[in-house]
Amino acid sequence: MGSSVNHSYSLLYNKRERVAFGGLWSSPASGALSLVLLLLTVLLFGLLTLPSAAYAVSSDGTSDTAASVTATAVTGDEGAKLKVPPTSFEAYEAQRASKKGRKKKGPPAPVLEAKDYPEVEGISPRVTVWLAAQMHLWFAAFVLAVPIFVLILEAIGMLTGDRRYDRTAYEFIRVSITAYSITAITGGLLLLSLIVFYPAVMGYMSSVFSSSMLGYGLLFFVESITLYIYYYGWGVMNDGGGLKRLHLLIGLLLNISGTALMFIANAWVTFMMSPAGVDKFGALKGGVFAAINNHLWHPMNLHRFVANIAYGGSIVGAYAAYKYLSSRTEASRAHYDWMGYTASFIAIGALLPIPFAGYWLTAEIYSYSQQMGITLMGGVFGWLFIVQAVLIGALFLAANYYLWCGMGRTEGGARYTRYIKYIAVVLVLSFLVWFTPHNLVLTATETSALGGQYHPWLKSLGLMPAKNTAVNIMVIFTYISFLLYRRAGKASTAPWAKQATAVEVGLFGAAIANILFLGVYYGYYTDNVYKVVSSVPQVLTTLVVIVGSLIIEWAIFRRSNTVGGFKWGRMPDRSQYALVLIAVSFTWLMGLMGFVRSAIRQNWHVYSIMKDASAEAYTPSIAYAARVVSVGTIIFMALIIFIFWLSSLGKRDEIEG
């Protein structure tokens, strides 16, 4: 295998590839395009930041009653006169014009009317912006994620000397170059559609964030330059020594600037959900950092950062799956099998902490606004979490299936296949609990048979303690699948291996018992306070058992023989569809959850500060959102396939040949 891989490896850097058709995109041409877009962006923001006519619309906006009705604050029994802040927009404007109001830095948010929203016949502004934003987000997530693990792969490759890592890393950075251009294009589209359809909103947002928008442009510039050096310098700097280290450093810089870019964009989005640093009317009180560092900024940063890595991994996994299926040589099958495994390992590894990052984000949403939190979890979007549960369940099942099939890579796997069905039974049971809703969809006959909306037995499965218990058990059993997979090709030589395995089984048993006890006892036999608190020890138990068993496994297999001849590339074709499923489900899930995050603002552009007065200010139903997300997913997938096709044009035969 080694020789053929090395052969193709050297071919990767030949000249033919650089001037091939793919060069139209992955070439200085796209760099120039990105720069033009960047300049356009900066220019447009510059124009918008000027105190412009965008605010004139508000002066005749409010009704006559506003000025005439006035009030003293009466609370309790004493009718004492209190100093009150301005109550109407006009009064506020008047106050700003006076001396006292001058210390405010930014203009207030305009009060909008239907006429502030330009109409274009036959085009829905919301859907346009929605799709543009979603498309930009998917590409951005991909483009940010790929350099992260390209860097990791490159570093591993340098440390271990295994050239497969370096080769895979290079293969991906090339793809991400093309994706980078498309990210810039979709970003431009998003900006354009926002300016065309929501000029007043953009005017207000840029008045608050003008300086951060310039920083965004600058970082974009840094990211572009480092990306091009990183990509084009790969072959030249690949000397295995000092130059390679410099190359890694550039990669690090690329990742830092990319992540910083995302953080800045996150600040704009979270400001719209949990505005900070502005007064009641939306005028910036002090520095822009107060607005950036709003309540949801850090939870969102963490959530998106982790999710990006998982997402990048899943897309790469799907790519490897496709290449695996179309491979015609043993060497190429082995390579893409290995790549698919590594990518899905990264994807699932990063997927596991996402629910916890999600909990943090949701908790912060609750603490910022109870109303927003309840709209999210119990109100209009309560059912959305059933859809999410089904998708996450599908991800877990696909991951398990991939591991089960992976046991076939070695003859030794046959020793463990009989355990699969028990794992599956537990997974199914947890999965059923995981998506059983509290408020059921019942027919009239069922309602009268049950005597109410809640099922006497199933109702307890709809509550949070049951879900937490189920998800922890699902994680543990997925992890057991992974352990069995790792054991498949090994046989320990340690004489105490049996006893150690027994200890490990005991550890798992105790952990599962503990999780069940915590969930059932604290969830249903104590009062409200402990219900939520019990989820923390549950997660801790899961972590302890994962770490504990890893240590034991390491000890057992420190000295071991390989069994049955482990071989990459010996995977059934159907297992590869699990990788495709992970990528598609992930994309769709991101689209859906992004919709919810945005939709819980309901009819606000900037929550509690700037109201949406357009004809599309209503909250669409889950069904409608799902359709838009599906259309978006299909467009995105088509584009991704196009990119991969482009990047493969230049090197059609190198691995096959």
Next chain:
Amino acid sequence: MNNFLKIALFGGLLILFFTLFSVYYVPDIGTDGSGKRAARVVLPIEEVGPVAYGEEVYYGRGGCAHCHDSAGGRAPLLDSVVALAPSRYGSAGYTGNATNVIGYLSESMTEPSVYVVDGYGTLLGKRIVSPMPDVSSGPISLDAVEIAAVIAYLQDMAGLEVTVEIPQAELSPDELLPVDIPKPASVTPKPIETEQSERKGP
């Protein structure tokens, strides 16, 4: 069949499944359907009276019904809170300083933890506090008129006479000072404007 087509078909079917699941399995609840909703105009308090106005606030901007609702059980029902108020501000667990019903109600809206109904509190250290937000600040930001109107609505709901006074007074430009949204003692008055509101009631 070509591998590419197979994968595309698989992905397409998967997306179709997710879509069908969301469209046909998930019930369509409370989002005003997928149709367009005409902008809802809340009439000024002078026209509809304090009770109807308070009801609008209760289900709309105030978001009270999100929790105080018979289905959820997140917060106590408010149907008889007016009748129960004297027993609450007279009880031992009460930490506020209201001496009458209206005072108690407005105090509870801005400082919910002065009296926490049994079973609805959360522990904060050793104190039991109410999870309810202060309605006069943050995203809800009701003003004195709106709070008074909600009290009127609560009195009406309990089948009692509406006795709360709706605050009204002149504001001279000198009084317009750039202060932050005041804490409970001074509730911000705001004129009644025509505004959109989404009704989220049961």
Next chain:
Amino acid sequence: MHRLLKFFLIVLGAYVLLKLPGLFFGIPVPSSLVLLYLFFVAVVTLLVMTSTEASARSLFAPIVAIVEDPALVRRRNAIFAVLPVLAALVAYQVVLPDNEANIGFRAVHPAPPALMEAYGKSFDLTTLENPLRPVESTDPVRFARLVKEGGDIYYSNCLFCHGAKLDGRGHYAHALDPRPLTFQGVDTIAQLQESYVFWRIVKGGPGLPKQSGPWASSMPVWEAELSEEEVWKVILFIYDYTGNRPREWSR
């Protein structure tokens, strides 16, 4: 046993298991959930059965044989004839019109008002108690007579819907939606104060508060038919008959 057969048996077994509570305990698992549960049981079973090459091959072997084996041409033709008919039957069942009502969410015990106007006076429902209840301890003989009188009133007025055994299965009950409530068991009147029951009887379906969801209760307004004392007697009767105690005031 053959794998394919095993697969169908597993799914069938799960289906039967999910139907049992409805058949034997009258507490059905909602059909919407059964559908989803079965779908995932089937999917996971398929995944397990195809996780190794040998098992996957043997699972699909009969299907492959039916399609490809020339010796099985009769069976093939029969199956290809029966399958579309089955599909047509299923489709027919699905589109068949039924008289199921629309799905709606509702609260069974909505919150009562604090005050109620009836019989020309005002009742404070937060403190109201049954004036006849004290008789139970002071004069058991008279109490038994009151319960008896309440029973007479019940059987000449309430029986038709709430049933002879107070189980909500009266003559008319099956035509009504929502169904008349049973008074048996510990989760209806046992959870309520007598003042609540008084309010429900006196004001009936039309007196339900509007914040309690979509209501089409056919409970009459008994204020027009029964006197105040008669209502209290009926209340004594329904608690006495079912062996329940009214909920005490605790708040």
